[in-house]
Amino acid sequence: MKSVFSLLFVIFFVFGFSQDYSKKEKAFIHQISKLDSLMEQNDSKIVDLFSDDVSFGHSNGWVQNKDDFKKDFESGKVKYQSVKQTEFNEFKFRNKFASIRRIIAVKGLYKNEIFEMKLSVLEFWIRQKSIWKLWSRQSVGLK
Numbered sequence: 001m002k003s004v005f006s007l008l009f010v011i012f013f014v015f016g017f018s019q020d021y022s023k024k025e026k027a028f029i030h031q032i033s034k035l036d037s038l039m040e041q042n043d044s045k046i047v048d049l050f051s052d053d054v055s056f057g058h059s060n061g062w063v064q065n066k067d068d069f070k071k072d073f074e075s076g077k078v079k080y081q082s083v084k085q086t087e088f089n090e091f092k093f094r095n096k097f098a099s100i101r102r103i104i105a106v107k108g109l110y111k112n113e114i115f116e117m118k119l120s121v122l123e124f125w126i127r128q129k130s131i132w133k134l135w136s137r138q139s140v141g142l143k
Contacts, residue, residue, distance in 0.1 A: 028091070036085065036104070037083075039083045047066065050066050050133060051133040051135045054133075054135055054136065055135075057139065079109045085102055086104065089103070097126055099125070101122050102121055103118060117142075120139065120140045120142055121139045123136070
């Protein structure tokens with residue numbers, strides 16, 4: 001839940017408290033917050049946020065589809081301890097698509113080895129039956 005409030009704070013801070021968000025924008029912001037929160041909690045419900053043909057490009061060069069991600073996530077190969085958005089750069093809407101650019105700080109375990117990194121993330125979301133689903137995500141490690 002802390003991730004949800006962190007994201008909303010950053011968005012309100014960037015755009016101002018008086019900004020009126022459309023219903024579509026609020027739903028989009030909620031899904032992004034939910035994604036970070038479920039990842040941080042290592043909750044397998046995270047896959048419900050993905051479109052069936054989702055694609056992940058990881059900072060280490062891995063490319064995964066939904067089944068690959070689900071298998072690794074549920075096996076505990078990667079366990080997240082913290083997922084925090086530190087910067088919010090932009091979000092755009094075009095018809096049933098939305099994109100967001102942001103910086104996140106991630107801590108966790110990969111095969112029981114501790115990792116900590118800062119990532120620049122570009123996500124594309126698609127609206128399916130009035131629900132925003134993650135369609136594609138690319139992350140790049142920052143030094």
